[in-house]
Amino acid sequence: MTQDDGAAFYARESIATSLYERLFTAPSIDGDLGFYEAFCGGAGQRILDAACGTGRVAKHLARPDRRIVAFDSSPYFITGLRAELVRRPAGGPIAVRRDRLEAFHLPDRFDRVIVAYYGFAHVLSAADRAAAFGRLVGHLHPDGRLVIHVPRHDLLTRPVPDEELAGLAFEAALQPDGPLRLRQDVEAMVFDPASGVRSIHLRYRTVRDGRVTRDERQVLRYAAVTPEELAGLADRHGARIVRTLSGFRSGVDSETIVEIEAP
16 A cells, blocks of 8 residues: 555544544435445345445444445554444444455455445546456346445546635534544645546644644545546446436435446
8 A cells, every 4th residue: 555545544543534434424425324225225135345444334234134245445444343343243244354446356246335435536546446346346246236436526626725625624622521622624635637636635633722632634535536437447347337326315416426237
């Protein structure tokens, strides 16, 4: 894993990863868990949660009659998910492993494969995305389906004015009425047309009684994945796009959600 790898942001313990589900909860993805439940409803028992992160989707979908495999490239997230499942078992079996989208190989085939919340967009190289797509559809049963969720590509390519960056800053207490506070600042957003990658320069600070106790800068990177790229990958592998959505609920148009039928 290199600094140019979008997954590097999540590789180790940091303010961003330890508070991931709080920091990266976004109104734009409201309704995704219900969508994935419907996507898996009526299908077979085998589900793959690829690039699973903290396991939020896998834990929601788990039930006794399902067999879920969840993997992520982040050792921090995988270690945390395994420990959490020991403390608080999910509603059904989840096999957890560390692996990468562009390189994973499992002995199973799946009825449903999910790449949730921008996981595919963290694969920054087009060649690696092609390899990842091939592995994803290659792990489907003949009647299986794959869903990929990425940010709308033109929102990543557009210039972002300074006043918009300033509006993304926030500060909040980490515990109700507690002394420790968290500050996030977005210092820059840069799109590189040559690589097709948006780099978001973030600064996180924890503050106690006005004193900074921890100060971290990280760069979050997303590839601007177009619907045309996904359609081309589907065609290359003999798969078929069933539908494309711009959000998980009405009134949202900031997302690209593509459902793909196995070849």
